Every structure is written in structure tokens, then in C-alpha cells.
Amino acid sequence: MTLLEFRDVHVTYTGSRGRIPAVRGVDLTVEAGTTLGIAGESGCGKSTLAMAVLRLLPKTAEVTGEILLDGEDLLAMGWGRLRAVRWTGASIVFQGAMHSLNAVQRIGRQVAEPMLVHDKGLSAAAAAKRAEGLLERVGLPASRARSYPHELSGGQRQRVMIAMALACDPDLIIADEATTALDVMVQAQVLQLISGLVSERGVGLVMISHDLSVLSSVCDTAAVMYAGRVVEQGPAREVFAQARHPYSAALGAAFPVIGDPASRRNPGGLAGDPPDPARLPEGCSFRPRCAVAVERCGEAAPELLHIGGARSSACFVAQEGEPVVIG
Amino acid sequence: MTADGPTPADAAAPSGAAPSAGRRPGRVANGFGRYLCKHVAGAAVSLLLVLFSSFFIFRLIAGDPIDQLTKERPVSPEERAALRAELGLDRPMWEQFWDYIIGTLTMDLGDSFQYRRPIFDLIVERLPATILLSGTGMVLAVLLGFWIGTRTGWRQGSRYDRGHVAAGLLLYSAPTFWLGMIVILVFARYLGIFPVNGMRSPSTPPQFWPQALDIAHHLVLPVLTYTAVVYAGYLMIMRSSILDEIGSDYLTTARAKGLRDDQVRDRHAVPNALLPTVTLVFLAIGGIVNGSIVTEAVFSWPGLGSLFVQAVFYPDRPVLQALFVLFSASTILAVLAAEILYWFIDPRIRKS
Amino acid sequence: MTASTPTPAPAASAARRRLARARRRQSLARSWAAYRAQRTGMIGLVLLGAIVVLAIAAPVLVDESALSVTQATGGRMEPPSAAFPLGTDEVGRSVLALTLWGSRISLLIGLTATVVAVVIGTAVGVTSGHVGGWYGWVALRVSDWFMVLPSLVVAIALLAVLGRSMATTIIVIALVSWSGTTRLVRAQTLTVQSRPYLERARALGAGHWHQMTKHILPNVLPLVLASATLLVPSAILMESSLAWLGLGDPNVVSWGSILNRASDNGAVSAHAWWYLLPPGLAILLVVLAFMMCGRALEAVFNPRLRGESA
Ligand SMILES: Nc1ncnc2c1ncn2[C@@H]1O[C@H](COP(=O)(O)OP(=O)(O)O)[C@@H](O)[C@H]1O
Ligand SMILES: [Mg+2]
Numbered sequence: 007m008t009l010l011e012f013r014d015v016h017v018t019y020t021g022s023r024g025r026i027p028a029v030r031g032v033d034l035t036v037e038a039g040t041t042l043g044i045a046g047e048s049g050c051g052k053s054t055l056a057m058a059v060l061r062l063l064p065k066t067a068e069v070t071g072e073i074l075l076d077g078e079d080l081l082a083m084g085w086g087r088l089r090a091v092r093w094t095g096a097s098i099v100f101q102g103a104m105h106s107l108n109a110v111q112r113i114g115r116q117v118a119e120p121m122l123v124h125d126k127g128l129s130a131a132a133a134a135k136r137a138e139g140l141l142e143r144v145g146l147p148a149s150r151a152r153s154y155p156h157e158l159s160g161g162q163r164q165r166v167m168i169a170m171a172l173a174c175d176p177d178l179i180i181a182d183e184a185t186t187a188l189d190v191m192v193q194a195q196v197l198q199l200i201s202g203l204v205s206e207r208g209v210g211l212v213m214i215s216h217d218l219s220v221l222s223s224v225c226d227t228a229a230v231m232y233a234g235r236v237v238e239q240g241p242a243r244e245v246f247a248q249a250r251h252p253y254s255a256a257l258g259a260a261f262p263v264i265g266d267p268a269s270r271r272n273p274g275g276l277a278g279d280p281p282d283p284a285r286l287p288e289g290c291s292f293r294p295r296c297a298v299a300v301e302r303c304g305e306a307a308p309e310l311l312h313i314g315g316a317r318s319s320a321c322f323v324a325q326e327g328e329p330v331v332i333g
Numbered sequence: 334m335t336a337d338g339p340t341p342a343d344a345a346a347p348s349g350a351a352p353s354a355g356r357r358p359g360r361v362a363n364g365f366g367r368y369l370c371k372h373v374a375g376a377a378v379s380l381l382l383v384l385f386s387s388f389f390i391f392r393l394i395a396g397d398p399i400d401q402l403t404k405e406r407p408v409s410p411e412e413r414a415a416l417r418a419e420l421g422l423d424r425p426m427w428e429q430f431w432d433y434i435i436g437t438l439t440m441d442l443g444d445s446f447q448y449r450r451p452i453f454d455l456i457v458e459r460l461p462a463t464i465l466l467s468g469t470g471m472v473l474a475v476l477l478g479f480w481i482g483t484r485t486g487w488r489q490g491s492r493y494d495r496g497h498v499a500a501g502l503l504l505y506s507a508p509t510f511w512l513g514m515i516v517i518l519v520f521a522r523y524l525g526i527f528p529v530n531g532m533r534s535p536s537t538p539p540q541f542w543p544q545a546l547d548i549a550h551h552l553v554l555p556v557l558t559y560t561a562v563v564y565a566g567y568l569m570i571m572r573s574s575i576l577d578e579i580g581s582d583y584l585t586t587a588r589a590k591g592l593r594d595d596q597v598r599d600r601h602a603v604p605n606a607l608l609p610t611v612t613l614v615f616l617a618i619g620g621i622v623n624g625s626i627v628t629e630a631v632f633s634w635p636g637l638g639s640l641f642v643q644a645v646f647y648p649d650r651p652v653l654q655a656l657f658v659l660f661s662a663s664t665i666l667a668v669l670a671a672e673i674l675y676w677f678i679d680p681r682i683r684k685s
Numbered sequence: 686m687t688a689s690t691p692t693p694a695p696a697a698s699a700a701r702r703r704l705a706r707a708r709r710r711q712s713l714a715r716s717w718a719a720y721r722a723q724r725t726g727m728i729g730l731v732l733l734g735a736i737v738v739l740a741i742a743a744p745v746l747v748d749e750s751a752l753s754v755t756q757a758t759g760g761r762m763e764p765p766s767a768a769f770p771l772g773t774d775e776v777g778r779s780v781l782a783l784t785l786w787g788s789r790i791s792l793l794i795g796l797t798a799t800v801v802a803v804v805i806g807t808a809v810g811v812t813s814g815h816v817g818g819w820y821g822w823v824a825l826r827v828s829d830w831f832m833v834l835p836s837l838v839v840a841i842a843l844l845a846v847l848g849r850s851m852a853t854t855i856i857v858i859a860l861v862s863w864s865g866t867t868r869l870v871r872a873q874t875l876t877v878q879s880r881p882y883l884e885r886a887r888a889l890g891a892g893h894w895h896q897m898t899k900h901i902l903p904n905v906l907p908l909v910l911a912s913a914t915l916l917v918p919s920a921i922l923m924e925s926s927l928a929w930l931g932l933g934d935p936n937v938v939s940w941g942s943i944l945n946r947a948s949d950n951g952a953v954s955a956h957a958w959w960y961l962l963p964p965g966l967a968i969l970l971v972v973l974a975f976m977m978c979g980r981a982l983e984a985v986f987n988p989r990l991r992g993e994s995a
Binding site for chain 2: 826829832834835836837838839841843844845918929930931932941947948954956958961965968969970972973976
């Protein structure tokens with residue numbers, strides 16, 4: 007059963023620099039109980055897409071298309087219904103746990119808050135009890151409920167965020183760079199925790215990271231984003247093992263694999279910076295950095311097309327069956 | 334506004350704290366001890382400086398108090414000498430200074446020239462009136478300023494925001510004494526619905542309730558004036574503090590949890606925005622004292638402020654000196670209180 | 686210590702000076718454009734200009750003899766009429782003439798006191814931030830102490846012992862207002878101090894005086910200008926409060942002293958609104974105009990606030 011579906015989602019920011027198309031036509035689906043990984047360099051629109059789900063983007067962002075959660079379009083919902091869906095239908099583990107937690111409120115209260123908001127019959131004491139249970143579930147002592155965020159380490163704070171995301175038993179959890187700020191050991195622990203919880207509770211997970219090694223260990227399917235578009239999609243193992251888009255290939259080479267010290271010492275490079283979304287190049291937006299670009303790439307932007315099996319790619323070269331990696 | 338009320342430019346948020354691996358209770362008590370010592374010592378030095386400067390201003394610059402004391406009658410040189418000896422003015426300066434310090438610390442403030450009574454008694458007698466007026470006014474101004482400031486900051490640029498900022502600025506620009514005169518002219522003279530000045534009418538029956546009602550009736554116009562002039566400062570403090578919080582990640586978290594906009598504001602933005610304002614509110618005590626002196630003078634309110642102004646014109650030097658020390662000391666102690674309070678309300682500073 | 690930077694060849698130095706001047710002109714133009722974009726700031730500036738013109742032109746508009754008690758031509762507290770558009774005071778002088786002339790003293794005291802306060806504040810701020818150490822610590826404590834004291838109490842006490850004159854009023858107001866500038870300038874000095882070009886200047890052997898006047902001061906001046914513009918209104922309000930209490934110079938007419946005479950002579954109980962409104966509204970307008978300009982300047986020069994003004 008389809009849990010979450012993006013249909014031709016566009017997000018455009020209007021700022022002092024003019025209109026910035028941060029997300030440009032994304033179609034993705036997440037089946038109930040499965041895990042989707044979204045990869046891509048910083049600035050390619052991953053967080054924007056994640057925030058669009060619960061309509062948390064600032065007023066300067068214009069969102070079009072459809073985002074269906076359990077078949078219901080979140081973008082067309084009234085505010086009351088939207089508030090009811092927030093955190094019960096889908097919850098988010100935010101990027102920076104330090105700033106995403108309220109610095110002057112105790113942990114326990116912050117974890118219990120969504121339960122009290124969504125379940126009017128719940129007593130404060132019962133909610134506090136459940137919050138302590140959740141903290142224990144993510145590997146923190148229940149006494150931590152009385153701590154303030156600054157009294158915890160980075161890894162502990164991230165665990166609090168996860169406990170908070172579980173508070174209302176959502177069908178979907180979106181983890182936006184949930185492990186990025188952590189050091190490698192803690193990162194592995196937190197990843198294990200997340201994947202354990204997901205399989206135990208059967209919730210859907212959207213895992214966002216710029217680090218492929220993080221995604222490959224957790225995800226069923228994977229999507230690679232570049233400049234606001236999905237450029238490659240397919241079963242996670244296949245996408246990371248054998249990329250069918252030159253960008254995914256470069257991205258895979260740029261990051262070390264957990265447990266493989268050689269890859270850490272010798273990261274494959276990707277020259278140049280991602281394009282400024284306000285001034286995208288003609289044709290394929292990856293062309294200026296692409297090693298296998300052909301003449302067609304400058305004329306039209308390639309669509310995301312099936313290229314056999316469960317895989318799709320938005321690369322003319324890959325669509326013609328040629329290899330996307332040189333050498 | 335009489336003078337230096339709080340301005341948003343002073344707003345300095347405490348810097349965020351780096352992560353730390355839990356805290357041990359022993360270390361915290363120790364930390365508080367050190368924090369307390371540091372600030373108490375600072376306040377003590379400030380208080381000493383006040384005593385020293387008041388002695389300097391009133392004994393050394395002001396000239397011979399005997400001239401002031403005996404200005405209405407001719408005095409013989411013998412009489413002068415006797416008076417000098419009685420007041421201890423014939424002794425060396427440092428001895429007088431020592432006596433002055435000891436006297437002030439033991440609440441022995443000397444006698445008023447004007448009332449021929451111990452100044453301590455005068456102060457005790459008039460303190461309640463001052464506390465009633467400035468206390469009520471300050472509480473109202475803080476509540477009103479914070480209430481509106483929160484909402485204007487939260488809806489920055491809206492009509493509500495622009496309207497309230499303009500109104501606040503306008504009232505902030507009005508001199509307190511003039512606003513008081515206009516308020517008296519309109520509400521007491523033209524409309525006749527409130528008394529012109531003072532704190533009670535002689536004709537009121539002496540029972541508790543009639544007296545309380547009468548005082549409340551007299552209190553309305555002074556408090557109105559005082560609040561009108563002072564609240565804008567608090568409005569701007571709170572507004573800029575809220576503006577500093579808007580766009581913070583924890584507010585997005587709160588929104589994502591399904592809270593209503595007003596719940597996000599009141600449960601999350603306001604507690605965070607309040608922290609940096611606490612010190613500013615206490616720092617603005619100086620402005621409170623300024624405002625209460627002028628307000629008491631306009632409305633002939635029988636408090637310490639009007640006593641101070643009377644003492645200037647009598648001139649009643651011992652009273653001036655005592656009130657100078659009292660007013661200054663109370664602002665210093667208020668700031669100290671703010672610093673101590675800050676320890677308890679901001680969990681972040683405890684670990685530094 | 687004195688300046689001791691190596692002196693480059695005259696021609697090169699002249700060219701560099703020209704370049705520096707052009708750059709300064711450019712940044713001035715940019716600031717002006719940013720200022721002009723703010724409507725309230727422009728309204729304040731126009732208002733202020735009008736008031737200053739009236740104050741300067743007062744002797745042309747109304748002869749000084751209108752202030753004389755003995756040559757007064759009107760009756761006691763006459764309401765507005767054709768001869769006296771804003772009525773008369775208790776001895777029959779025109780309130781309009783008094784208010785016009787009062788603007789000169791109120792503005793003069795407010796501006797002079799601010800200049801004195803800003804000069805003291807900047808000097809103490811720059812030196813304490815730059816020199817630091819024992820001196821910097823003491824300067825900081827002293828300015829903190831002044832910041833906390835209730836300014837009106839200090840001003841009244843000082844005026845009570847020093848005597849009433851324009852000079853003492855100015856000194857006293859400056860004395861209770863310098864500390865805010867010191868704080869601001871000190872903080873800014875510490876920021877500038879850590880910038881690489883100052884380290885370079887130090888490495889080249891620049892003396893303290895040279896560092897402070899050539900590098901630090903130009904960087905703190907814009908902020909000082911903005912804060913000074915906000916200091917003028919509080920100085921004007923302070924002057925009017927002191928004068929209203931009867932602590933002003935008895936020989937001059939300021940807005941505060943007009944209102945002092947009004948309350949002493951029962952203008953409120955006589956319902957003489959024409960006697961009360963003009964000087965009070967004048968204070969309000971001047972203060973408002975300075976506040977509007979100051980807030981706009983602050984938004985131009987203080988990057989933290991820049992987003993807010995948009
Ligand atoms: N509030 C905003 N206003 C304007 N542009 C924004 C805003 N937030 C993000 N962007 C722009 O949108 C693009 C995508 O940002 P984001 O979704 O945060 O990327 P990612 O999470 O993949 O790093 C970036 O170019 C960024 O500059
Ligand atoms: Mg991101």
C-alpha cells in the first residue's frame with residue numbers, strides 16, 4: 007500500500023534574489039513499512055522537499071503539485087486537518103538537534119507535548135510516563151526527562167529527537183540528516199536504532215542524507231536528487247553499487263563507506279559546486295560538471311525514465327545503455 | 334519618557350551553550366556560589382561608590398550646611414560654632430566620612446532640616462505611597478508592553494505591528510510631566526471624573542473600604558500617565574526579542590508537532606524571548622525611579638519622589654543625600670536581583 | 686605613543702588618499718540610499734529640518750522683546766485670538782513667541798549635551814577597548830555604574846548643589862548619558878581590534894594613537910552617529926524635565942521652563958490649554974523626529990537590525 011506519494015511537486019522561494027526554484031517536479035512514492043533514502047549534495051532541495059510534506063516551509067515558499075499521505079492531499083488540506091495530521095500521520099527528526107529542541111524546556115515535556123496536543127483525553131502524568139518510556143526505548147535513562155537539552159551530548163539529543171518523533175505513533179517518519187552532525191561511532195548507533203525501530207513498528211521512513219554510506223545501510227529504495235530534481239531512482243543496493251547516473255556515481259565515490267578505512271583516505275572527487283538554483287544552466291543541469299556529457303545534454307533536460315528493472319535515470323547516456331563512469 | 338528608558342538596542346541575548354556531558358550536583362552548587370560572590374561583590378563596590386560620591390557631592394561641593402540651616406535668621410559666630418560641633422562638622426573630613434558610612438549602614442540618616450524629624454521615619458512614612466504608584470505602574474507597563482510586544486514581533490510588518498509601534502513611539506516621545514498635566518486637564522478639570530492630585534480626600538470616612546476606594550480613585554490618573562509613558566520601552570524590548578527568535582528551528586519543531594500558531598508563540602517563542610529581557614527589565618529600574626519622581630511631582634503624590642523634589646528647593650541637604658543613596662542603592666540591588674534571578678530561569682548559564 | 690607607520694612616497698600616498706576618499710564617498714552614497722528607502726526616517730528628517738529652520742529663524746519671525754515680561758502686550762492667559770494665535774501666558778506674552786524662542790534653548794542644550802556625552806563616551810570606549818588591562822576594567826566598571834544609577838536623581842542632586850545655569854545643565858545631562866555610548870563603542874572596538882588589517886597595522890609598527898584614530902575610530906563612527914541621534918531626544922526630554930521641576934537656567938526660555946511657569950501659575954486649573962499644548966507638543970515632535978531618524982540610521986548601520994527594516 008502506498009503511504010506517501012509526491013506528484014509533480016515544485017517549490018519556489020521568492021526572495022531578494024528573485025525566484026529560486028528549489029524543487030522542480032519531483033515524483034516519488036514510499037510504500038508502507040519501507041524505507042526511502044534521498045541523497046544529494048547540500049543545497050539540492052532535500053530539506054525543502056521534507057518540509058513541504060508537513061507544510062512547514064516559510065511563507066516565501068510556493069508549493070505546487072500534490073503530496074498524498076495515505077491518499078489524502080496534504081497541500082489541499084484545511085489548517086485544522088493539517089494540524090491533526092502533523093506528528094500523528096508523519097513526524098520529522100530534524101537536522102540540528104541542538105537548535106530543534108527548545109533550550110529552556112525540559113526534555114520530558116518536549117517529548118510529551120505532541121501526545122497532549124493530539125490526545126485531549128490524556129493526562130499530563132500519563133504523557134510524562136509515556137515520554138519516559140520512549141526515552142528508555144531510544145537508550146536514554148528515564149531520569150533524562152528532567153534534563154535540559156544543553157545537558158546532553160549531541161548523540162543523546164539526536165536520540166531525544168527520535169523519541170519525540172515516535173511520540174504519536176506516526177505512520178511515517180522523515181529523518182533529515184539525522185546523523186550528519188554526529189561522529190562515526192555514534193552515527194552507527196543512531197542508524198541502528200532508527201532501522202531497528204522502523205522494522206519493529208512497521209512505519210515508513212524517509213531518510214535524507216548527503217552521505218550515501220548512511221543510506222545504503224538502512225534503505226530499501228533510493229532516490230538521488232540534483233538541483234531540485236530526482237536524477238536517479240531504484241533499489242538502494244543497486245543504485246549505490248552500480249550507479250546509472252554520472253552524478254550518483256560521483257557522489258558514491260565522494261564518500262567513505264562505514265567500516266572501510268581505505269575509502270575514507272581516498273575519496274573520489276566531484277569537481278565544482280552545485281549550480282545556483284536561481285541561475286540553472288541550459289539543458290541538463292549537471293552538464294557543467296559531467297565527465298560523460300554529450301552534445302544533446304546542452305539542448306534539453308533529460309526526463310527521469312525507466313531504464314530496465316526497477317530503475318530510472320535522468321541521463322541521456324544511461325538511457326541509451328552506455329556506462330556513466332569513465333574507466 | 335523622562336530619560337533613559339529601556340531601548341531595544343541594549344538587548345543582548347545570552348550566547349548559546351556548547352554541549353556538555355551532564356552536570357554533577359556538587360559542581361553546580363559550587364558554580365552558583367562563585368556566580369553569587371562575583372555579582373554580590375560587584376554590587377557592594379557599586380554601593381560603596383554611591384556612598385562615597387554622595388559624601389563628595391553633598392559635603393564637599395555643596396558648601397557649608399550651616400549657611401543653609403540658618404538662612405532665615407541671623408546667627409552669632411558662637412552659635413555657628415556650637416552648631417558645627419553639634420553636627421560634627423568641626424572634625425577632620427575622613428572622620429566625618431567614616432561616621433557617615435556607619436550612620437548610613439545602621440539606618441541612622443540624621444534629621445531633616447525641613448521637618449526637624451529623623452529622615453528614616455520620613456522615608457518609612459512615604460515609602461508605601463511610592464511603592465503603590467510605581468509598583469502598580471511598572472507591573473501594568475511590563476504586562477502591557479510584553480503583551481503587545483509579543484504580538485507585534487510575531488506579526489512583524491502587519492498593520493497591527495505598525496500601528497502599535499507608532500503609538501508606542503508617540504507616547505514614548507511625550508514628556509511625562511506634560512502628559513500628566515494634559516491628563517489632569519482632561520479627566521480632572523474638564524470631565525471631573527478623577528481627583529486632581531494627592532492620594533486621599535480629607536472627607537473620606539476612615540474605615541478601610543472607603544479609604545481603599547478613595548486611594549484607588551486617586552491612583553488612576555498617575556498610574557495611567559506613568560504606564561502610558563513607560564510601556565513603549567517594554568514593547569520594543571519584547572518585540573525585538575521575539576524577532577530574534579522567529580525563524581528558529583525549535584519553532585518549526587513545535588509547528589510540526591501540530592501546535593496552533595498561538596501555542597507555538599506562547600509555549601515556545603515567549604519563554605525563550607523572555608530570558609534576555611529579564612535583565613533589561615531590571616536594568617530599566619533607573620527609568621522607573623525617574624518616571625516616579627516626575628509623576629509624583631505632577632500629581633503631588635505624597636511619596637519619596639515628591640519629597641526629593643521638595644528637598645531640592647528647601648534646601649534640605651540631609652534628605653537629598655539620603656534619598657540619593659536610597660534611589661541609587663535600590664537600582665543597584667534590583668540589578669543584582671536580576672542577575673541572581675537569571676541563574677534560576679536560564680538553564681544555560683548554569684554550566685558555564 | 687605617536688604614529689610611527691612607515692611613510693610611503695608622496696605621490697603614491699596622494700593617490701591612495703584619493704582612492705580612499707572616493708571609496709568613502711561611495712559608501713556614503715550607499716548609506717544614504719539605504720536611509721532614503723525608509724519612509725519613517727525620511728518623515729523624521731523632514732520634520733526635524735522644519736523645526737531646526739524655525740528655531741534658527743525665530744529672531745526674524747518674532748522680535749526678542751516678545752519675551753520680555755515688562756513689555757508684554759496681552760492680558761493674563763487670554764485664549765487664542767487674531768493678535769495672539771496661541772493665546773498668552775500669565776503676564777500677557779504670546780505663547781507662540783515663547784514656543785518659537787524656546788526651541789532654540791531646548792535644541793541647543795539637547796545637542797550640546799549629546800555632543801559632550803558622545804565625545805566622552807567614544808573616548809573612554811575606544812581607549813578602554815584598545816588599551817584594555819587595568820584601565821579598561823576600571824573604565825568598564827565606572828561606565829556600568831553610571832548606566833545603572835537613576836539618571837534623573839543624579840541630575841537633580843548635581844544641579845541642586847552646582848546651581849542652575851545652561852552650562853551646569855549641559856554638563857549634568859552629559860554626565861548621566863555618556864555611559865551607553867562607551868559600552869557600544871567598546872564592544873565595537875573589540876570587534877574591529879581582532880580584524881586582520883589591524884593586526885597588519887600592528888605588525889607594521891603602528892602606534893596606539895595611529896591605530897585608534899586611523900583604524901578603530903572610522904569603523905565605530907557610523908554606529909556612534911546612530912546612537913547619538915537617539916541620545917538627543919533623551920537629552921531634550923531630560924532638559925525639559927529638569928526645567929519643568931524648576932532646575933533650569935532662570936534667565937532663558939526653554940520649552941520645559943515655559944511649562945514650569947504654566948504649572949506654577951495655575952494654567953491647568955485655569956483650563957488654559959493653549960498655554961500647555963504648544964510647548965509640550967513641540968517637545969513631543971522634536972523627540973519623535975529624532976527617534977525616527979535615529980531608528981532609521983540604526984537600521985542602516987547596524988547589520989543585526991538591517992533585515993528588520995526591510
Ligand atoms: N527560506 C529560503 N529562502 C530562499 N531560499 C531557500 C530557503 N531555504 C532554502 N533555500 C534554497 O533552496 C535550495 C535548497 O535548499 P535545501 O532544501 O535546504 O537543500 P538541502 O537540504 O538539500 O541541503 C538552496 O539553494 C537554498 O539556498
Ligand atoms: Mg538540508
